[in-house]
Amino acid sequence: MANLTFQVDKCKGCGLCVEACPKGVLALATDKINKKGHHPVEAVKMEACIGCAFCATMCPDCIIKVER
């Protein structure tokens, strides 16, 4: 079982992690706004996560911690 932890307030909502995810786990939370005023990333299909860390590899702000 993989686990993702996001530093939500550092997220700039660029969506590169969403594009990188091969399983469609991530999406930008269009109903939430973080401290920086961006729609942060969130896991919408956590059960599909395989812990490949592609999201974290593409995240420019290094906000994703991946555990497996």
Place this chain on the structure above:
Amino acid sequence: MVVFDKPKALADVQMHYCPGCTHGIVHRLVAEVIDELGIEGKTIGIAPVGCSVMAYDYFNCDMVEAAHGRAPAVATGVKRANPENIVFTYQGDGDLASIGMAETVHSAARNENITIIFINNAIYGMTGGQMAPTSLPGQITQTSPYGRNVNECGFPIKVCEMLSQLDGPEYLERVAVNNVKNVKNAKKAIKKAFQNQVDKKGFSLVEVVSSCPTNWGLTPSNALKWVEEKMIPYYPLGVYKDRSSK
């Protein structure tokens, strides 16, 4: 088991880069390499002028801020005075390929034992998107609103190809960070560039084909597609010089 976490050499602060700017990815790769080689305590980074001017706040090693384009000259001095330290510069295309071209070429020709991370995103980011020496022919920028006219402005400078003609440099490679595979290759190249310095082999430069979503006027993901479709065909990836492979 932790599969991925922020490297220790990267400071736990909010970076000022625009959303989707790949500077953050390259910062992280440099920090991961510093961690893996166990050289954080003896690494000295040289920050440039440009978007990455505040790189000194983002790495946990010692940092020096150089005058515009002079990072390789400052690195030369730091390295010669402290030969046991690991010295790297982190420069954009406006810094390295424009105002700092002389320092770049001469430090390469002297085969200074330093590591240069060169970010090529084909535009001046910090100043608002003007044409850079690396802007592609026909590329629309603030100062080339009808596209870069090569009859008037000349052709882009291909730094790796140019430096590979010199006898000095030890290692020159061009990589990109537009997808996961290329990011992994970029890390290998950056690690080799640092390892070369640890092994006292000489001048190593890694050119990273990068993106600028804000000044290209594209979304972050479309900017990475533009890298794939426009940048990489003009700036082919690969090793341009590697003396140790001979």
